Amino acid sequence: MLKFDFATYTNSYIREDEIQAFLGNQEKTKNKLYQDSMTGWLNPDLDPSLLNQLVETGNYIRTNSDLLLVIGIGGSFMGAYALDQMFRRYYNDSHFEVIYAGWNLSSDYLNDLLAYISDKRVTVNVISKSGTTMEPSLAYEKVMEVMHQKYSEDELKKRVIVTTDKEKGTLREEVNQKGYTSFVVPDNIGGRYSVLSPVGLLPLATIIDIRELLRGAKSAIRYIDQAYLYAVNRICLFNHHRYVENFVSYEPKMNYFLEWLKQLFGETEGKSNRGIFPTSTIYTRDLHSLGQFIQEGTPLLFETVLKVEEGTELLVAGRDMHEVNNITVDSVAKAHQVHTPTLMITLDRLDEYTIGEAIYFFMLSAAFSGYLFGVNPFDQPGVEAYKNEVRKNLKETTN
Numbered sequence: 001m002l003k004f005d006f007a008t009y010t011n012s013y014i015r016e017d018e019i020q021a022f023l024g025n026q027e028k029t030k031n032k033l034y035q036d037s038m039t040g041w042l043n044p045d046l047d048p049s050l051l052n053q054l055v056e057t058g059n060y061i062r063t064n065s066d067l068l069l070v071i072g073i074g075g076s077f078m079g080a081y082a083l084d085q086m087f088r089r090y091y092n093d094s095h096f097e098v099i100y101a102g103w104n105l106s107s108d109y110l111n112d113l114l115a116y117i118s119d120k121r122v123t124v125n126v127i128s129k130s131g132t133t134m135e136p137s138l139a140y141e142k143v144m145e146v147m148h149q150k151y152s153e154d155e156l157k158k159r160v161i162v163t164t165d166k167e168k169g170t171l172r173e174e175v176n177q178k179g180y181t182s183f184v185v186p187d188n189i190g191g192r193y194s195v196l197s198p199v200g201l202l203p204l205a206t207i208i209d210i211r212e213l214l215r216g217a218k219s220a221i222r223y224i225d226q227a228y229l230y231a232v233n234r235i236c237l238f239n240h241h242r243y244v245e246n247f248v249s250y251e252p253k254m255n256y257f258l259e260w261l262k263q264l265f266g267e268t269e270g271k272s273n274r275g276i277f278p279t280s281t282i283y284t285r286d287l288h289s290l291g292q293f294i295q296e297g298t299p300l301l302f303e304t305v306l307k308v309e310e311g312t313e314l315l316v317a318g319r320d321m322h323e324v325n326n327i328t329v330d331s332v333a334k335a336h337q338v339h340t341p342t343l344m345i346t347l348d349r350l351d352e353y354t355i356g357e358a359i360y361f362f363m364l365s366a367a368f369s370g371y372l373f374g375v376n377p378f379d380q381p382g383v384e385a386y387k388n389e390v391r392k393n394l395k396e397t398t399n
Contacts, residue, residue: 001348002357003309004226006233009333009342010302014236022232022372029228029371033364038378040188041363044196044217044356051211054198057161057181058205062096065159066120069113069143070203071102072127073135075191076163078263079359080203082256083195086350087208090253098203101143102126102136110139114146122147127163127199129185131170134390157181163198190378192264193363196356209352216356220364223357227364233343234365235372237302238276242341244301246294247280250325251308251350255282258306261362267380268366274373284328294340303342305333306358310349 033039046054061068070077077100084098101113124147126140144160151159162182164171175182183198194200196217201210234245245265247258258280269275279301281290294301307329311322333342345361347354370377 001354002220002223002226002361003346003348004230005344005346006229009337009344010233010237012337013240013242013302013341014233018236018239019229019232022235023229026225026228029368030224032371033367036367036378038188038190038193039367040186041193041196044214044360046201046214050198051214054183054201054205054210057202058210061123061161062206064121065123066096067117067122068096068098068203068206069117069122069124070098070100070127071124071136071140071143072100072199073103073133074263075194076127076133076136076199077103078192078256078260079195079200082260083200083204083213083355084207085256086253086355087352088253096206098206102133102139105135105138110142114142117143117146118150122150123159123161125161125163125202126171127185128171129165129169129191131164131172131174134387153178161202163202190380192267193378195260195359212352213356213359216353217360218356219353220357220360223361224364227361228368230343230345230361230365231368231372234276234302234369237341242276242300242302244277244279246301246303247278248283248303248305249280249308250283250329251311252282252285253350254306255280257355258282264362264366265369267383268370268377269373269375271375271380271382274375276369283332287332294336296339299339301340303333303336303340305329305342305344307344307346308350309346 034042070080080098081100088094099113099116101110124140124143126136128136131137147156147160157179158181160178160180162171162175162180164175164182164185166172166184166187172182174180183202185194185199186197189197189199191199196214201213204210204213247261249255249258262278262280265276265278270277294303307326309326311325314321316324333344336342345358347358367377
């Protein structure tokens with residue numbers, strides 16, 4: 001279950017008439033969302049045969065491999081990586097692991113990874129709709145050199161899984177030629193909204209209960225009004241010159257979930273010279289480095305705090321440590337509100353069902369936010385600028 005408090009720590013910053021002005025357009029904005037062609041994620045109810053295939057493939061990978069190597073970047077890996085980190089123990093003694101490549105251009109990282117997998121039983125899941133994204137393409141090429149050294153062509157058919165376009169692209173051609181297992185990147189779901197599709201679900205099927213994740217997501221449509229209200233509060237704060245949103249968690253294992261939120265909102269809103277800049281912190285760690293600025297620095301940000309109601313019971317000095325953590329959550333929000341407003345979202349616990357709810361809630365709100373800013377929530381034309389510059393410079397240095 002999710003609970004929302006958008007008023008306690010913002011009531012001195014946002015007037016009720018500001019909220020009401022946006023609420024008058026709520027149904028119109030909802031209709032716009034439902035009519036958009038890129039909202040396949042609105043229905044997280046997967047075809048039962050596809051869901052069974054994902055679960056069975058995940059079980060097979062875990063049984064027959066020491067590790068799953070996921071190759072992708074942006075939305076092709078961020079959601080799965082976020083939940084992978086969230087649901088693993090901090091000090092994990094599991095003999096199965098999921099590791100990630102293709103999300104950077106570090107030769108040290110890739111070289112160490114290739115050495116690490118050389119004596120492991122490896123399954124590869126490469127994720128790219130086009131098959132031509134630079135970082136995954138380079139990583140996949142080097143990883144497949146190792147895989148061809150380790151395994152026969154027949155064994156590779158069991159150990160290489162491709163998630164790509166249904167009909168076209170270099171990876172789809174490779175699937176057709178080699179007979180690799182494949183899953184489809186849906187045409188009506190963009191990368192940052194794809195964690196509840198085969199893009200994110202296959203890696204997650206090796207480590208968590210994806211049926212519960214999807215059940216939680218399906219139930220979260222009941223939060224659609226709160227998702228819109230969250231988007232409204234965000235844009236009202238923006239209109240009061242709060243141009244930066246600090247996503248906060250007091251659970252270190254949520255660090256990459258906050259990274260996923262940064263991509264979700266940053267790519268959704270940040271275009272046409274508009275949008276809120278997303279950043280993130282882990283408290284209480286970052287209170288000892290950035291707390292001073294947030295308390296008294298330039299008043300340009302607001303905070304969205306993800307509070308976790310239930311946690312592991314651990315008595316320290318006669319007090320339950322999770323209770324101390326949550327008292328600190330409320331105390332910091334109260335202290336910060338003098339200078340920095342806070343929007344509070346409470347998750348009752350960290351399990352698959354609740355995180356499924358949270359994922360769906362935030363995707364709804366990000367889409368609403370895009371519409372309220374007057375931009376297309378589902379494109380990202382700006383990223384092509386740096387890609388074109390890199391291609392040009394690579395071509396120049398090659399000639």
